[in-house]
Amino acid sequence: MPYDFNQQIIEEFRAGRGRVGGPFEGARLLLLTTTGARSGARHTVPLGYLPDEGGRMLVIASAGGAPHHPAWYHNLRADPRVTVETGVFTIEAEAAVLEGEERDRLFARAVEADSGWADYQAKSGRVLPVVALTPRSGSFPDLPEGEVLKAIHDAFRRELALVRAEVAASGPRLGAQLRVNCLTLCGGLHHHHTVESGGLFPHLRDRHPELDAVLDRLHAEHTVLAGLLDDLRQLVSADSADLLTRVDRLITEIENHLAYEERHLVPLMNALPPRHEDHSTVTRVPADPGDRAAVMAAMRSPAAGAPPLDADMTPRLPHTGGVPGQWVTGSAAEDGVTLYVHGGGFEHTQPALEPLMAYRLSQATGRPVFKTDQRLAPAHPYPAALDDVVAVYRSLLEQGVPADRVILSGESSGGTLVLSALLALKAAGDPLPGAAVAISPLTDLTLSSPSLDADDGQDVLSRPVVERITAQYLAGARADQAPQSPLHGDLRGLPPLLLVAGTAEVLLDDTRRFAAAAAAAGVEVTLDLYEGMPHAFHLSVLAQEPPAVAMTFLRRLSDWCPGRSR
Incomplete structure (x- = not known):
């Protein structure tokens, strides 16, 4: 084909994300880019292809029946590293010229599907080479996430239409290539759905x-x-007069599925940060079958008593902003400070247990810990506790502790106070700490998160409890304003965050929503979701024999902790 015609097809193919009109409309087409054997320049040509088993694509060097092999064939013989464009993906592949029985078998399969290949071979007076393209790596197009999904869907729609037309033309007896086409389509759809679900x-x-x-x-x-794909695979393996009916049903079901998915997901996916701008890392931490029971048992009867004997309770600094508390230093502590804000629904404290939690945090973060004894509601509603946390932090900096060596850490209402403190400090122009940890925080005090209403009675919290403690803490302050309601603040410029929640807790969505909002604001966010765990499950580290999942939490905290020497 003349170069100008090739270039027209290439441009149309790329603009249409694999869809072209004219003589190639409805054909399986790809763009193959090879490296010139003599020039070293990159050359791209449009080629028809045939699906093959194992994800390979077959191209035939017919040159339209010309007597000489096409240039692209000579190029890949010299350098088999090629690039394949499918309209959606750009794939780095390895080309292999097939020989002997394999070449003859696959060429015969191609001729059975389209006798034009035999005509080209007869016209050319040569044996047409069959080349297998095996993908080695691939990349997504530079498009918004939702548009990528739609492009993938459109590619499946085109292939479904092709297979449907081929089945209709074939009748109940399928040729070998059509069987491969059907099975490749089934495998591709199954893989796509598996990736989506997982x-x-x-x-x-x-x-x-x-x-x-x-x-x-x-x-x-x-x-x-x-199930429909499995049925279709079985029918393809044996000639069946029912095949076209099953294909039609599959097309109907898939089109309804794709349309629903696009209607609900594409707009939201288009609003997600591009892959290179998404600053969040989300990890679902699996749990063993017995972990939940062990956690619940440990939380019902935690170990009461002083921290282990190797804990150093010596005050590290003379002042803490006028706020009472306790210094606890683990055996491996370095410089800096972890400021620990305990939970308890803004109204409770557990003085027998919190020093042990501080000790665990000191070991994990590699810093001395100051555990705040912030003022509590209802006697001291918002902003008393927040003011205390801010006062302690400022006193650390005033006494020479570098801001980037301070970590704020809190669980439950303490996690809320940590996030609120970040926003209050930012608004006041204070240097922000090096990092912050919020475990099972309440982030939206309007109580709008769906998981608050998904309680199955298995969590230690419930909506009525959260409603009561929130009203008591706010005492008339607005629930839709920051810093008291962190999700409603300007999150830009916050330090790296580790956010932790159990997937079975009623505050799960408060954590997830804050993580998403912070990541969208450009904050470096690590979100750890522990499968099946209840609210503040990490407190089970206080047990005499902590459950495995609690120790996993400490290890992950230690690994994440910025500036930690190892």
Whole structure:
């Protein structure tokens, strides 16, 4: 084909993300880029291809029946490293010229599907080479996430239409290539749905809890479609007059599924930060079957008493901003300070247990810990406790502790106070700490998170409890304003955050929503979600024999902790 015609097809292919008109409309087409054997320059050509088993793509060096092999064939013989564009993905692949029985078998399969290949071979007077392209790596197009999803869907729509037309033309007896086409399509759809259910859906669920019902429906539809795909595979393996009917049903079900998915997910996915700008890391930490029971037992009867004997209780600094508290230093502590803000619903303290938690934090963060005894509601509602945390932090800096060597850490209401303190310090122009840890925090005091209403009675918290402690803490202050309600603040410029929650707790969505908002604001966020764990499960580290999941929490905290010497 003349160069100008090739270039026109290439441009149309790229602009249409794999869709072209004219003589190639409805054909399986790819763009193959090779390196010139003599020039070293990169050359791209559009080629028809045939799906093959194992993800390979087959191209045939027909040159339209010309007597000489095409230039691209000579190029890949010299350098088999090629680039393949499918319209959606750009794939780095390795080309292999097939020989002997394998070449003859696959060429015969191609001729069975389209006799034009035999015509080209007869016209050319040569044996047409068959080349297998094996993917080695791939990349997504530089598009918003939702547009990438839609492009993938459109590629499946085109392939479904092609297979449907091929099945209709074939009748009940399928040729070998058509069987491969059908099985490749089934495998591709199954892989796509597996990736969505295992990767995309949890990613979106963590960032958009309001999508839970939509994602549940899509996941359920994946199960139904998996059954239809299995049925189709079985029919393809044996000639069946029912095949076209089954293909039509599959197309209908898939189109309904894709349309629903696009309607609900594409706009939100387009609003996500590009892959290179997403500053969040979300990890779902698995739990062993007995972990939840062990955690609940440990939280019901934690070890009461002083920290281990190697803890140093000597005050590290003479002043703490007029706020009472306690210094606890583990055996491996370095410089800096971890400021620990205890939980307790803004109203309780556990003086027998909190020093032991401080000791665990000192060991994990590698710093001496100051445990604050902030004022408590209802006698001292907002902003008393927040003022205390801010006062302690400022006193550390006034006494020479570098801001970047301070970590703020808190659980439950203490986690809320940590996030509130960051916003208050930022608003006042204070230097911010090097990092912050918030475990099971309440971040939206309007109590709008869906998980508050998903309580199955298994968590240690419930909506009525959260409503009571929130009203008592705010005492008339607005629930939709920062810093008291951290989710409603300007999160830009906050330090690196480690946010932790159990997937079975009622404050799960408060943590997930704050993580998503902070990441969207450019904050470096690590979100650890512990499967099946209740609110503030990490407190089970206080047990005489802590559950394995509690020790996992401490290890992950230690690994994450910035500036920690190891």
